Amino acid sequence: MNDGLAYEKLVPAGRAKAIGVPWSSEENEALCLIAQATHKPFCDVAPFVRNGVLTLEDYEKAVKKGLTPPTEEKAREIAKDKFQDEIKTTGGKKKKK
Amino acid sequence: MSLTTAKYPALTDDLQRIFTESAKVSMENMMGRQIYDFVDTNRKTYDHLTMYGLPGMSGIAEGQELPTVTSQEGDSLTITQRRHGNKISITKDMRMFDLYNQIKQAVKSSVDTSFNQWDQALADLILNGFTGTSYADVFGFTQSNLANDGVVLFSASHTNNVNSGTARNLIRSSAGTDNPALTRDPVFQAITDAMNYQDPNSVNRPINLDELYVSPKNADLAERIVYSTGVVNTPNVDINPIKGRVKKVYTWSKLTTSGQGTDTSAYWSMCDSSRVKDSLLNIVAQPIKMHDAENVTETQNWLYPVDAYFALRAAWPFGIWGSTGAN
Numbered sequence: 402m403n404d405g406l407a408y409e410k411l412v413p414a415g416r417a418k419a420i421g422v423p424w425s426s427e428e429n430e431a432l433c434l435i436a437q438a439t440h441k442p443f444c445d446v447a448p449f450v451r452n453g454v455l456t457l458e459d460y461e462k463a464v465k466k467g468l469t470p471p472t473e474e475k476a477r478e479i480a481k482d483k484f485q486d487e488i489k490t491t492g493g494k495k496k497k498k
Numbered sequence: 499m500s501l502t503t504a505k506y507p508a509l510t511d512d513l514q515r516i517f518t519e520s521a522k523v524s525m526e527n528m529m530g531r532q533i534y535d536f537v538d539t540n541r542k543t544y545d546h547l548t549m550y551g552l553p554g555m556s557g558i559a560e561g562q563e564l565p566t567v568t569s570q571e572g573d574s575l576t577i578t579q580r581r582h583g584n585k586i587s588i589t590k591d592m593r594m595f596d597l598y599n600q601i602k603q604a605v606k607s608s609v610d611t612s613f614n615q616w617d618q619a620l621a622d623l624i625l626n627g628f629t630g631t632s633y634a635d636v637f638g639f640t641q642s643n644l645a646n647d648g649v650v651l652f653s654a655s656h657t658n659n660v661n662s663g664t665a666r667n668l669i670r671s672s673a674g675t676d677n678p679a680l681t682r683d684p685v686f687q688a689i690t691d692a693m694n695y696q697d698p699n700s701v702n703r704p705i706n707l708d709e710l711y712v713s714p715k716n717a718d719l720a721e722r723i724v725y726s727t728g729v730v731n732t733p734n735v736d737i738n739p740i741k742g743r744v745k746k747v748y749t750w751s752k753l754t755t756s757g758q759g760t761d762t763s764a765y766w767s768m769c770d771s772s773r774v775k776d777s778l779l780n781i782v783a784q785p786i787k788m789h790d791a792e793n794v795t796e797t798q799n800w801l802y803p804v805d806a807y808f809a810l811r812a813a814w815p816f817g818i819w820g821s822t823g824a825n
Contacts, residue, residue, distance in 0.1 A: 404632065404642035405576040405811065411648045416657050423631050423648045433655040436662040443662055 415447030424450070431455040506800070509588075510790055513605050513802065517788045520606045524613035529750040530620025533711070533818065534810070535775035536782055544577045544781045548646050548814040550658045551697025571660055571698070575646040575813060579783045582616075582637050583805030584608065588791065590798035605788070608804060612786050616808075620780065621752035623810050624711075625762045627651030628668075628677070628822050636757035645777075645815040652820040660698035666691065669768070669821035677822040680716050680766045682723050682730055682740065688768050688819050689743055695816060705816055707768040708745045713753035715763040716823075720747045745771070764823030777817030783807035 403421075411417035415432065418424050424432060428450050436446045438457050446460070448469075454460050525531070537544065549572040556565050586608045592601050615636050626633045626643045627650060635641040643650055647657050654676060655664040669688045671678040678684040692705035712720040722730050724744045729736045754763045769777075784807040791800040 403578070404644060405578065406642075406644065406646065406648050407574045407576075408648075410573070410659065414659055416659070417648045423644055425631070426629060426650055426653070429649055429653070429657075430655055433657065433662070433664045437664070441662070443657065 413444065415443030415445070418451060427455065435460045506791070509593075509601075510802075513586075513588075513601070514788060516602055516605045517609055517804075520609040521613065521786060524610050528613055528617040528620070529748060529752065530617050530780075532748065533709075533769055533774045534620055534778045534780040536780050539781050540783055542579050542783070544579075544809075546575045546577060546646070546779060546811070546813055547572050548575070548776070550660065550814075551699055551701055551703060553699055554701060571658075573646040573648075573659060575811060577779065577781050577809050577811045579781065579807045580637075580639055580809050581805060581807050582612075583803060584612070586788070586802040586804060588800040588802065593800070605802075609786070609788075612804065612806075615757075616786070616806075618752045618757045619810060620778075621750060622757045623651070623778065623812060624767060624818070624820060625753065625756040625760070625765055626758070627812065627820060633758055641810065643812065645812045647815070649815075651812040651815055651818075653815070656815055658698040663696075663698055663700075665695060665816065667815045667819045669766075669819050671825075675825050677824045679764060679823045679825065680712065680719055680723070680821075684821065685710070685723055685740060685744070685768070688821075689740070692768075692770070692816070692819060705770045705773065706743075707770055707819060708743065709769045709771050709774075710744050710747045711750055711753065711767045711769065712747065713763040713765065714749050714751055715754065716766060717747070717749040720749075720766070744768075762822075765820065766823055767818055767820040769818045773814075773817040775817070776814045777812060779811050779813050781809050781811075 406417070406423070408417055408420045412420055418428065431454070432443060432446055432450045435449070435457055436443050439446070439460070449460055449463055454463055552567045552571055553565070558564060586604055588601055588604065591597070618636050622633070622635060623641065623643060629650065631644055631650065632640050632642050645651050645656065649656050652668045654666040654668045656667065657664060668676055669678065669684050670676050670691070671684045672687045689707050692707045695703055695705045697703050710720055710724060724740055724747050726738050726741065728734070729738050753765055756762045784805070786804060786806040789803045791802045794801055
C-alpha cells in the first residue's frame with residue numbers, strides 16, 4: 402500500500418523502519434525511550450531497533466559488546482550480495498523443496 | 499400510464515431533484531464534517547505539509563541581518579484521490595407499472611447509505627487510530643491510520659524531524675494510565691496535557707481541547723461531566739471548571755461500532771475546534787454525484803451511476819486527542 406508518507410526522509414532519520422514500512426507501536430515506543438534515555442538521535446538508535454533491540458537494557462548490552470547493527474544501506478548491500486551469490490550457485494532456478 | 503423511454507428526461511430530472519434533496523439532508527447529518535477539513539481540490543494527488551513549529555523570532559542588534567526561517571522543518575504527506583461508487587437500478591417493472599414510490603425510495607435510500615458510509619469512514623480513521631498501521635475501510639480500500647510523522651494517529655510518542663523529543667495525543671489519567679475510561683479525571687488531564695504542549699523548539703503552543711466526542715452510550719455521562727454546574731458525582735458546592743473549558747459535547751453514533759465491526763462504544767476523543775482541521779483531512783475532488791442513466795439492453799433496467807472522488811488522512815496529530823476507554 403502506498404500510504405503517502407515521505408519515507409525518503411523518515412527512514413534516514415530513523416523515524417520509519419524501511420521504505421514503505423512504518424515502525425510498529427512497540428518499536429516506536431522502544432525507539433523513543435532509548436533515544437531519550439541515551440540522548441542520541443533516532444538515526445543512531447534505529448539500526449538497533451531494526452535488529453530487534455526493544456529495551457534500554459538490551460541496547461546497553463549491545464553497545465557494551467561493541468555490536469554495530471547494519472544500517473539500512475548496509476543491510477540492503479548484504480541482501481543484494483546474498484541474492485547475487487544465490488543466482489550464481491543456482492543459475493537463477495528455484496531450489497527444489 | 500407507464501414511464502416509457504420518451505419520459506426518460508423527465509424522470510431523470512425528477513430523480514436528480516430527489517437525489518439533491520436527499521443528499522442535502524444526509525450531508526447535514528454527517529457529524530464528521532465538524533472535525534474534518536473538507537479540502538476541495540481537483541488534484542489527483544494532494545501534497546500536505548505539516549510544520550511542527552518554525553524557530554521563532556530572535557533579538558536583532560542594530561544593523562544585524564534577520565535570521566531566515568526555513569520550511570525544512572515538518573513532515574510532508576501525499577494523499578491520493580480514490581473513486582467510490584455504485585449504480586442505482588430503475589427496473590423495467592418499476593417503469594412499466596409506474597412504481598414511482600419505489601423509484602423514489604431507491605434513490606433516497608442509496609444516497610442516505612452512501613453518506614452514512616462516508617461518515618462511518620470518517621469515524622473509522624479515529625476509531626482505528628490506536629494500533630496497527632492500516633485497516634480495510636468500509637469501501638474495501640486499505641486505509642492508513644498513520645499521522646504524517648509515520649506514527650499511529652493516537653500515540654504517547656509522536657516524533658518530529660528536529661530532535662528526539664516526543665509529544666503525546668493519547669489521553670491518560672492523572673495517574674499516568676493510557677486509554678482511561680471516560681471520567682472527569684482524564685478529561686481534565688487531557689485538557690492540562692494539551693495546554694502544556696511544546697513544539698520541537700520547546701515553545702509552548704497551547705492546544706485548547708474544547709470539544710468532546712462520544713458514542714451515544716457515553717453521552718449521558720459526558721454531558722454530566724461537562725455541563726453540570728458542580729463537580730459531577732460530588733455532594734459539595736464546588737463549581738465545575740470543565741464546564742467553561744469544554745464548549746460542547748458531540749454524540750456521534752458512528753463511534754458505537756467501527757466499520758470493521760469492533761465495539762468501540764467506550765472510545766472517546768477531545769478536539770481543539772480551531773485546530774482539529776489540521777489533524778483530519780478529507781480531500782474531495784467530486785462529492786457524491788448521480789449521473790444520467792445507462793440503458794442496459796437485455797434487462798431494460800436504467801442504471802444511474804453514482805460516484806465520488808475523495809480520500810481521508812490524518813496529518814498533524816495534536817488537534818485531536820483520543821482514548822479507547824479500555825482502562
